[in-house]
Structure formats: C-alpha cells, structure tokens
Amino acid sequence: MDIVLRATAMFFILYLLLRLLGKRELGQMTPFEVVVLVVMGDLIQQGITHNDFSLTGATLAIVTFAFWGLVFGWLTYLFPRLKDALEGTPRVIVRHGELLEDNLRRDRMTRAEVESEMRLAGIARMTDVAWAILEPQGKISFIRRDDGEVNQPDDDGPVG
Structure with a gap:
C-alpha cells in the first residue's frame, strides 16, 4: 500500500x-x-x-x-x-500575419521559434499566415491566408 x-x-x-x-x-x-x-x-x-x-x-x-x-x-x-x-487550451499566437507578443510571452516562445515552425510547415513569410495557434500538446497549427477574409474569433486569448 x-x-x-x-x-x-x-x-x-x-x-x-x-x-x-x-x-x-x-x-x-x-x-x-x-x-x-x-x-x-x-x-x-x-x-x-x-x-x-x-x-x-x-x-x-x-x-x-x-x-x-x-x-x-x-x-x-x-x-x-x-x-x-x-489539458490546457490552445492559444492564438499569430493573427492576420502579426505576432501576438503577449501570447508568445505567456508560453515563453520567441519569434525565431515560430518562424522555424512556419518553415517546417512550408510557409515562407509571416504575412502568409492568417492564424497560428499553439495547441495544448505544444505543436503549432498554421492557417494560411487566402484571397478572401478569414472568419475566426478576434481574441488574443485561448481559442475555444
């Protein structure tokens, strides 16, 4: 026992x-x-x-x-x-091609780390990213910008 x-x-x-x-x-x-x-x-x-x-x-x-x-x-x-x-919550770290510095700071991430993950996902420029979301498992999900408007929540906190 x-x-x-x-x-x-x-x-x-x-x-x-x-x-x-x-x-x-x-x-x-x-x-x-x-x-x-x-x-x-x-x-x-x-x-x-x-x-x-x-x-x-x-x-x-x-x-x-x-x-x-x-x-x-x-x-x-x-x-x-x-x-x-x-389990934690997903957090938006890039919105409409702009890094959300406060959210990066919360998870102790740097711009270089995000850019490295972007390259691994086949994305060359930050402006090509509509949304980047740090998932609870530690991976980053990227949603590319397209010609149309992306309809996503406009908050800078957790997603969900």
Whole structure:
C-alpha cells in the first residue's frame, strides 16, 4: 500500500510540474532536456519504490500511474469543463500575419521559434499566415491566408 500512496503522490507532483513547464517545453525539447527527463524518471522510480525492487512493487507503481492517467482521461471526457484545467487550451499566437507578443510571452516562445515552425510547415513569410495557434500538446497549427477574409474569433486569448 505504501508504494501506491507514493506513486499517487509522485503522479500528482509530476503532473503539476509538466503543467507548469508549459506547452512550448513539451513540444520542443533540446537533447539536454530529454536527458533531464530520463534522469527524472529514474529519480521518480527511486522515490516510489524506495528499496523495493520486486516485480510486485514495480507493477503496483505502474498500475497506479496508469490508473491516475485513466481517471484524468475520464474526467476530461465526462466533465468537459475540466478539460482546459487538466489539458490546457490552445492559444492564438499569430493573427492576420502579426505576432501576438503577449501570447508568445505567456508560453515563453520567441519569434525565431515560430518562424522555424512556419518553415517546417512550408510557409515562407509571416504575412502568409492568417492564424497560428499553439495547441495544448505544444505543436503549432498554421492557417494560411487566402484571397478572401478569414472568419475566426478576434481574441488574443485561448481559442475555444
């Protein structure tokens, strides 16, 4: 039972830590950050199982993490109002070819990062972008400008 309680505590600590890191960090990690996450995984394992290296202890820890992951998934499914708090919300970062600096600052993103993602999406100029939206998973969705007017909400906060 001790392993289940420690695994539950570590799940919530890890969940809060990842939410605090923000969308940008999850979507674009450097090699060093990947290594840090691997080391964190080992430290979490030591904190959960302590000196219990048994198959039962490992199974209990894994099942506890999976259980809480499923609970959060069901909570967002059954109570859509919780989705924003648990998973985050998309945020408009470019509107009609102009960067929304306040929204970039909220997610600690730079113009260079947005331009890099634009190039990966095959977009050469910022003026070619009608909308760019930072998704909760850390990816950026681009909507190209066309000759007509784009009908989208005109807010600079979260989308949705």
